[in-house]
Amino acid sequence: MEALRLGVILAAGVCLVGLWLRLRHFLSLPLARDLSRARGSARRGARYALTLGMMPWAKESTRKHALSYIRGVVFHLGIFAALVALVAALSGARPVGGSLLLAEVLVGAGLVAGIIGLLERLARPDLRALSTADDYVAVLVMDLVLLAALAWLRDPAAVGWFYALAIAMLVYIPLGKIRHCIFFFPARIFFGRHFGHRGVLPPAVGGGEAR
Amino acid sequence: MMDKALEVLERRLSRQLAASLETCVRCGICADSCHYYLADPRPEHVPAYRAELLRRIYRRHHDPVGRLFPGLVRARELDDELAEELIKSAYGTCTMCRRCVLNCPMGVDNGLIVRTARGMLAALGRVPKGLQDTVDVHLESGNNMAVSEEDFVETLEWLEEQLQDEVDDPEARIPVNQAGARVLYTLNPREAKYYPLTILAAAKVFYAAGESWTLSTRAWDVTNYALFNGDDEAAREIAGWLAQEAAELGVEEVVMAECGHGFRAFRWEGENWLGRSYAAPVRGFVELVAEYIRTGRIKLDPAQNPEPVTYHDPCNQARNGGILEEPRYILKHAVADFREMHPHGRENFCCGGGGGMMAMGEFAEGRLAAGRVKAEQIRATGAKVVATSCHNCLDQITELSKHYDLGIKVLNLCEVVAEAIILPGDRQ
Numbered sequence: 001m002e003a004l005r006l007g008v009i010l011a012a013g014v015c016l017v018g019l020w021l022r023l024r025h026f027l028s029l030p031l032a033r034d035l036s037r038a039r040g041s042a043r044r045g046a047r048y049a050l051t052l053g054m055m056p057w058a059k060e061s062t063r064k065h066a067l068s069y070i071r072g073v074v075f076h077l078g079i080f081a082a083l084v085a086l087v088a089a090l091s092g093a094r095p096v097g098g099s100l101l102l103a104e105v106l107v108g109a110g111l112v113a114g115i116i117g118l119l120e121r122l123a124r125p126d127l128r129a130l131s132t133a134d135d136y137v138a139v140l141v142m143d144l145v146l147l148a149a150l151a152w153l154r155d156p157a158a159v160g161w162f163y164a165l166a167i168a169m170l171v172y173i174p175l176g177k178i179r180h181c182i183f184f185f186p187a188r189i190f191f192g193r194h195f196g197h198r199g200v201l202p203p204a205v206g207g208g209e210a211r
Numbered sequence: 212m213m214d215k216a217l218e219v220l221e222r223r224l225s226r227q228l229a230a231s232l233e234t235c236v237r238c239g240i241c242a243d244s245c246h247y248y249l250a251d252p253r254p255e256h257v258p259a260y261r262a263e264l265l266r267r268i269y270r271r272h273h274d275p276v277g278r279l280f281p282g283l284v285r286a287r288e289l290d291d292e293l294a295e296e297l298i299k300s301a302y303g304t305c306t307m308c309r310r311c312v313l314n315c316p317m318g319v320d321n322g323l324i325v326r327t328a329r330g331m332l333a334a335l336g337r338v339p340k341g342l343q344d345t346v347d348v349h350l351e352s353g354n355n356m357a358v359s360e361e362d363f364v365e366t367l368e369w370l371e372e373q374l375q376d377e378v379d380d381p382e383a384r385i386p387v388n389q390a391g392a393r394v395l396y397t398l399n400p401r402e403a404k405y406y407p408l409t410i411l412a413a414a415k416v417f418y419a420a421g422e423s424w425t426l427s428t429r430a431w432d433v434t435n436y437a438l439f440n441g442d443d444e445a446a447r448e449i450a451g452w453l454a455q456e457a458a459e460l461g462v463e464e465v466v467m468a469e470c471g472h473g474f475r476a477f478r479w480e481g482e483n484w485l486g487r488s489y490a491a492p493v494r495g496f497v498e499l500v501a502e503y504i505r506t507g508r509i510k511l512d513p514a515q516n517p518e519p520v521t522y523h524d525p526c527n528q529a530r531n532g533g534i535l536e537e538p539r540y541i542l543k544h545a546v547a548d549f550r551e552m553h554p555h556g557r558e559n560f561c562c563g564g565g566g567g568m569m570a571m572g573e574f575a576e577g578r579l580a581a582g583r584v585k586a587e588q589i590r591a592t593g594a595k596v597v598a599t600s601c602h603n604c605l606d607q608i609t610e611l612s613k614h615y616d617l618g619i620k621v622l623n624l625c626e627v628v629a630e631a632i633i634l635p636g637d638r639q
Contacts, residue, residue: 061314129254191318199533
């Protein structure tokens with residue numbers, strides 16, 4: 001078991017180095033500066049993009065597909081909870097009482113959301129056409145980690161599976177699309193700054209809105 | 212053979228573009244933000260799918276996994292087959308309206324990706340002919356319809372006479388090449404060639420406001436179709452002419468005629484193409500007219516426009532330019548019965564005429580099919596008049612009216628304002 005535990009720590013190192021290399025490539029690229037005169041505020045736009053702009057009511061797409069969006073949020077909450085559980089397992093701690101129940105609910109709900117996501121991708125022709133093998137592998141790996149985390153939360157004897165799958169996940173993160181975990185933030189900030197600079201976001205109260 | 216295209220990708224690969232290429236998780240939630248997908252829900256019409264075509268090339272060259280295991284992430288080299296698919300996708304089924312960008316939970320800029328793909332195709336000389344011809348004519352003649360200076364001046368002289376008749380003032384002028392004027396006004400060549408009455412309408416507004424303005428015979432074309440063909444070199448050259456003319460005339464501001472893409476190209480992109488700031492600020496005509504009303508420089512009588520009017524937000528002015536409130540403010544003063552489309556403003560649907568579509572006859576069938584979304588929006592308002600602020604939108608909506616039997620009249624905003632204007636002598 002100790003070998004698997006060390007394997008997780010080693011895989012976490014591989015993950016961080018992989019993400020760092022990705023980030024280094026990204027930071028080596030030029031930052032396109034906008035020389036046009038501002039109509040609004042890039043800073044306010046970025047703040048909006050990372051806060052209220054993420055709310056399900058902020059965009060037509062998430063208003064129309066609220067269930068899908070919420071499914072995605074639940075999936076990600078489950079992943080964060082599983083990562084916290086992994087840190088707990090590595091440090092020899094174990095949630096009890098209310099914390100255990102909360103972790104089980106979050107991880108369990110995340111697992112259900114992840115499985116639905118995978119099935120949806122397999123079932124919908126437009127999503128299948130869009131998808132690469134990585135799209136299936138990434139969600140499958142995360143679903144398996146969620147399953148193993150849930151198993152460990154319910155029975156400490158499952159820790160070996162939890163560690164083994166965590167190693168697979170950590171090694172895969174910088175290779176596949178899960179690396180959006182680092183690119184999401186600059187993408188949202190660029191989006192917010194761009195539309196904020198042009199005075200398009202954040203929406204003015206009562207101004208030009210769709211609803 | 213494809214090296215030129217790949218060079219464009221390398222040259223334009225900024226952090227902004229890379230973030231958009233890296234972040235998409237292919238959730239597909241962007242699908243029904245696109246009018247092409249709504250009109251014909253095929254996988255190829257999902258905005259993320261279009262972006263994915265360029266992403267495949269990016270992965271082949273910038274992702275170690277794409278180099279070692281291309282099958283895992285569908286990385287591939289740019290070849291003839293992929294270039295053909297890119298042409299159909301980036302030029303044929305995307306108007307670069309960026310509605311999907313606003314609707315992406317991740318902040319992926321599909322518009323930036325599509326324009327980069329267009330730039331790569333431009334480097335290969337594979338821009339659809341009609342669109343490329345428009346850019347070439349602009350570069351060769353100074354405007355995109357090859358209107359000669361002689362014809363242009365003659366048209367303006369005739370319009371000046373019309374203006375004097377209309378406002379009953381022999382001193383009314385359409386000034387040309389006046390150094391030191393406050394405003395340099397620009398025109399769409401379609402106005403000079405086919406719709407001179409829109410120039411007259413704008414001139415009437417300037418007259419009523421007592422504005423110090425001028426046109427230029429040297430650089431007057433508001434359009435810049437290089438925004439759409441993706442060729443930054445051409446875009447830079449065209450934007451540079453107008454910037455230089457404004458500096459030489461010493462105007463306080465440049466006011467763009469009602470042309471959606473022209474506004475976006477010069478107001479928002481031009482300084483970035485040129486790599487320097489303009490001497491004078493740039494505004495849209497709509498912004499200026501709203502200011503005239505707000506400050507009392509012009510008075511309007513809404514009773515002159517009694518029919519129900521709705522407004523179509525040009526994507527390049529609204530979602531991509533921030534002009535959201537001004538048209539509504541103007542119409543509330545200029546028409547008796549204003550009706551909003553739903554959705555509108557930044558979430559408005561593209562009419563289908565953007566992205567250079569009107570210049571690419573080979574994609575006309577798809578353009579009209581995708582316009583169904585807009586046609587249904589218009590019909591639902593019950594309006595008899597659609598006001599807009601863009602010539603491409605005006606043309607497309609006029610075609611949609613025939614195609615979908617909408618029975619509407621389509622006008623540029625300046626025409627609606629000119630109809631309602633109370634001339635200074637009549638204000639008593």
